[in-house]
Amino acid sequence: MKRATAIEAVVFCVLVAVGVLSRVTFLTPPNFHAVAAAALFAGFFFRSGVVALAVPTVSMMISDAMIGGHAPLVMATVYAALAAPVAWRVLLQKKLTVTRVGLGAVSASVLFFVTTNLAAWPTLYPLTTAGLAHAYTAAIPFFQWTLAGDLCYSALFFGTYALAVKLAPARMMQPAAVLPLSQATADVAAAV
Helix, strand or coil, rough: CCCCHHHHHHHHHHHHHHHHHHHHHCCCCCCCCCCHHHHHHHHHHHCHHHHHHHHHHHHHHHHHHHHCCCCCHHHHHHHHHHHHHHHHHHHHHHHHCHHHHHHHHHHHHHHHHHHHHHHHHHHCCCCCHHHHHHHHHHHHHHHHHHHHHHHHHHCCCCCHHHHHHHHHHHHHHHCCCCCCCCCCHHHHHCCC
């Protein structure tokens, strides 16, 4: 196995494991999990967008097998919202900055809040304007934990990457397809 493939396999497994464990251990508040942050990092790190999308999908499939899910429409929306941060790959691979990572994490939280509560509305509340308002109002306490989880886990994943880039010998970082050594990497390493 090539070193680049081995590194990608290890990173994939670590991201999925952290995503799953953050959902099934119940040691944190509701919605404080790593899946969206793992998707954000996967979008930046992996050469293949398909592999990047597999990180949140596999994380959710494994953890849902353990803890269960909700109505199909809600679950499809949850999966899509948690995979959406992969789309930040274009901006993050072009120039990786703390601001872009932060904006990616915040946008992931907002997208998750807006879409999943809209999907939950017809299954949990009356199909009225008041029912929609109730769906969003009831979810506000959970939003703080979604946002905190996305920001904390994004800091963990991207901070670990920046530290690895900074500490790894230069010869270990040669395959640009695995660890982008463009200005993006230099910016992150300088931020640590």
